[in-house]
Amino acid sequence: MVTSALGILLIAERAALLSGRDDEFVGIVLKGYTGLRWGEIVGLETEFIRPAAVRVEWQLYELDSGELHRCPPKDDSHRTVDTPGFLSGLLTGQVASANVKPCTCHGLRYLFSGHGAANGAARRPGAKLVDVARAAGVSTGTVSNVLNRLLAVALDTRDRVEKAIADLGYIRAWASGENAAHWRRNGFATWLFHPAATGWYPKKAPEEARPVPLLAEPWPGIPARGRGAAARAEACWLPIARGLTPHGLRHTHKTMMDEFGTPPKLKDERMGHEDGSVQARYSHITADMRRKLMDDLTAVWEQSLDARRRMSAGSPVRVLDTLLREGQ
Numbered sequence: 001m002v003t004s005a006l007g008i009l010l011i012a013e014r015a016a017l018l019s020g021r022d023d024e025f026v027g028i029v030l031k032g033y034t035g036l037r038w039g040e041i042v043g044l045e046t047e048f049i050r051p052a053a054v055r056v057e058w059q060l061y062e063l064d065s066g067e068l069h070r071c072p073p074k075d076d077s078h079r080t081v082d083t084p085g086f087l088s089g090l091l092t093g094q095v096a097s098a099n100v101k102p103c104t105c106h107g108l109r110y111l112f113s114g115h116g117a118a119n120g121a122a123r124r125p126g127a128k129l130v131d132v133a134r135a136a137g138v139s140t141g142t143v144s145n146v147l148n149r150l151l152a153v154a155l156d157t158r159d160r161v162e163k164a165i166a167d168l169g170y171i172r173a174w175a176s177g178e179n180a181a182h183w184r185r186n187g188f189a190t191w192l193f194h195p196a197a198t199g200w201y202p203k204k205a206p207e208e209a210r211p212v213p214l215l216a217e218p219w220p221g222i223p224a225r226g227r228g229a230a231a232r233a234e235a236c237w238l239p240i241a242r243g244l245t246p247h248g249l250r251h252t253h254k255t256m257m258d259e260f261g262t263p264p265k266l267k268d269e270r271m272g273h274e275d276g277s278v279q280a281r282y283s284h285i286t287a288d289m290r291r292k293l294m295d296d297l298t299a300v301w302e303q304s305l306d307a308r309r310r311m312s313a314g315s316p317v318r319v320l321d322t323l324l325r326e327g328q
Contacts, residue, residue, distance in 0.1 A: 006304040
């Protein structure tokens, strides 16, 4: 199963709504527009983000024990993957917001951290601080002030925040833990990617498969969390791509390049593949080939933004909202 440029954008937006942060939006767009392997994205260190490219030097390989082993990319496919301007901008923003502290498991600073609540989203579907902020129309800092320094907040703002806390069933303890150091393959696919792509949480004992419950406004809906979430739901998501997996975004990127007519040598370089045939030895990548691919990727990205803008002028996801409003 593959998807389109618009599918990448919509799935990325939903995943960010499920997590309550921008990381998942940037990570899914990165995968869809570079074809990086899962371990290469999880193991992407901030020092390998270039002004117009990503350098693949390492991956984090998840062992059966759950340990994440830092090792070279598959088949030693070290490479530099060009990034179009819009993606370079997203990555630069992500670097600025990434954790300052190195992870405790490797002592390195990674572009993406895990999400502590994501792995248990179905079992502990508690509203997050960001959900309260969105519902009340304030910043997360204001919500924190209501929780910790009540007198520092104006009365009308305090009332809005307290109403949002009550409406969402927010329980403070659920948001108190730190994020996990890294995404986990199964947790990301099960509780973020699958419901974003299909609109349904998967069957996972003791829970049956069920639609993601949504508060209808703002569009495309905010996941309802906390006790009685299903009863408070006003809408649910339609499926975007049933059967799509995170790895399917790698296939999607290859298929995009096929549609563009990208030369095989350049496709192999981006995907980390190697063609040992005689014909491949006599083929070479030129600057014009690279430039055309970046132009093609930018064109389908801008088309997807235009299509998303026609659905709704803004987004509850901060980074996407900025992109949508910049084009108005």
